[in-house]
Amino acid sequence: MNAHVSRVVCRAAVGALAATLMVWLPPSAHAERVKPHLFGIDLIQLSAPAAPLVSTPTARLIVNWANVERSPGQLDWSKLDARIDMARQHGSKPLLTLFGTPAFYGVGESGVPSLLRPPRLSAYRTFVRALAERYGARADYQVFAEMNCPCNYIGTPRHMAKMTRVAALEVRRHAPGAEVVAPHGPIRYSSNRAWFREYWSERVGGKPVAELVDVASLSGFPRARIGPEKGIKLVKWLRRMTSQYGFSGPIWIVEINYDVNGGRATVPISVDQQVANVVKTYVLNASIGTERVYWHYWSPPTPNMNTAMLTPDNQLAAPGRAFGVIQPWLIDTRAAGCTITKGDLYTCLFITKKAERRVIWSMSGRERRVVVPDRTRRLFSPDGTVRDISSRGRVRVGLVPVMIESRREPSRGKGNDPRR
Numbered sequence: 001m002n003a004h005v006s007r008v009v010c011r012a013a014v015g016a017l018a019a020t021l022m023v024w025l026p027p028s029a030h031a032e033r034v035k036p037h038l039f040g041i042d043l044i045q046l047s048a049p050a051a052p053l054v055s056t057p058t059a060r061l062i063v064n065w066a067n068v069e070r071s072p073g074q075l076d077w078s079k080l081d082a083r084i085d086m087a088r089q090h091g092s093k094p095l096l097t098l099f100g101t102p103a104f105y106g107v108g109e110s111g112v113p114s115l116l117r118p119p120r121l122s123a124y125r126t127f128v129r130a131l132a133e134r135y136g137a138r139a140d141y142q143v144f145a146e147m148n149c150p151c152n153y154i155g156t157p158r159h160m161a162k163m164t165r166v167a168a169l170e171v172r173r174h175a176p177g178a179e180v181v182a183p184h185g186p187i188r189y190s191s192n193r194a195w196f197r198e199y200w201s202e203r204v205g206g207k208p209v210a211e212l213v214d215v216a217s218l219s220g221f222p223r224a225r226i227g228p229e230k231g232i233k234l235v236k237w238l239r240r241m242t243s244q245y246g247f248s249g250p251i252w253i254v255e256i257n258y259d260v261n262g263g264r265a266t267v268p269i270s271v272d273q274q275v276a277n278v279v280k281t282y283v284l285n286a287s288i289g290t291e292r293v294y295w296h297y298w299s300p301p302t303p304n305m306n307t308a309m310l311t312p313d314n315q316l317a318a319p320g321r322a323f324g325v326i327q328p329w330l331i332d333t334r335a336a337g338c339t340i341t342k343g344d345l346y347t348c349l350f351i352t353k354k355a356e357r358r359v360i361w362s363m364s365g366r367e368r369r370v371v372v373p374d375r376t377r378r379l380f381s382p383d384g385t386v387r388d389i390s391s392r393g394r395v396r397v398g399l400v401p402v403m404i405e406s407r408r409e410p411s412r413g414k415g416n417d418p419r420r
Contacts, residue, residue: 023340030239030250030289031335034350038286039327040095040294041309042255043083052090052298053316054324059092060254060294062145065127066100066115075130084135093138095181095294096131097254099145099152108154118155124163128170137177142254143167146219148185148195157195161202161209168212182209184217184254187234196238200245210247220256220293225267227258228280229346229363235290250291256281257296257305266306272400274307274319276361279326279382279401283348283359287335295323322382329357329380329403342368345397356406365399375407
């Protein structure tokens with residue numbers, strides 16, 4: 001056999017071996033019991049429907065400061081009150097994200113639109129105080145929206161850190177028990193990440209940013225054509241980076257969707273792909289301990305995002321239905337890690353006192369037959385259907401994740417490994 005043929009045969013053998021190996025992705029040290037608040041929706045648009053149509057434990061609302069305070073000291077809360085009432089009627093605790101500096105409070109270059117300019121700290125303090133006094137601990141509060149996007153904010157990381165200290169002092173004084181959430185933004189590019197790192201490295205009033213906030217946050221928009229399996233790396237990066245600056249608290253994704261790239265039109269994908277995006281996003285984030293994930297937007301189809309939760313007439317679309325269906329799959333379980341077999345077959349395990357729940361899918365979409373564990377009785381699909389299956393039977397798994405539920409064996413000490 002000549003050298004070239006030997007190399008080809010060797011590569012083929014290595015590839016075949018890799019396809020049979022199991023890659024074990026252990027649960028994060030931050031993965032605790034999955035709580036209902038993992039499931040959030042982003043009601044950023046004022047035209048959002050009157051009802052989310054499914055259970056949503058928390059909803060994010062943009063507080064456009066310039067729309068509330070149209071003239072100095074004159075505050076009109078009517079529109080925000082209505083949206084907060086809508087969220088509460090459906091059992092959602094609001095996350096209030098500040099955005100938009102009024103023209104009379106902006107600092108910096110006068111030629112730049114005031115909405116993008118950093119605010120005077122004294123004015124920002126007065127507004128945050130009024131906001132916290134009005135809504136108290138019935139809401140959580142985020143310092144500002146997309147701090148590292150010049151289309152939303154053109155101030156410095158230093159100024160944003162000062163705003164963070166102001167917000168922390170006012171919220172903790174006037175809304176004790178509410179969460180103070182760090183500003184968010186995309187981190188898919190190195191320039192985005194450099195801005196984040198500079199912000200988190202700041203100290204204000206003798207304290208690092210890590211001691212001023214309760215929650216770190218990001219926009220979970222991976223690069224175009226990157227799905228949940230690779231997009232989860234963004235959260236892992238933020239966890240590593242913030243830990244370097246002394247932060248060990250929870251991480252929230254306050255905006256997430258796919259193929260999002262500014263004003264560029266997205267490439268349409270099938271309904272099955274959209275459903276898969278939703279299910280995999282929540283399963284993978286639960287497995288690594290992300291505390292909250294807000295889907296962006298809770299809306300009909302938009303040109304620059306490929307997964308829509310509602311139909312054009314504001315009815316529940318298949319991805320939005322899946323958002324509601326999978327909540328009982330995960331809530332009150334504990335993540336026990338994921339495995340990757342056959343190169344692309346994902347299995348993520350979640351455990352309750354009496355059951356083991358495995359969410360399984362094929363990343364490539366190629367259909368595979370999977371042997372179910374002993375004591376397995378039912379298979380659940382994101383469209384809400386449930387069917388009985390026999391123990392040690394086989395199920396077909398493809399692009400859209402399914403969940404199989406098995407009864408747990410009685411504990412037998414160290415030998416009872418739930419990953420088997």
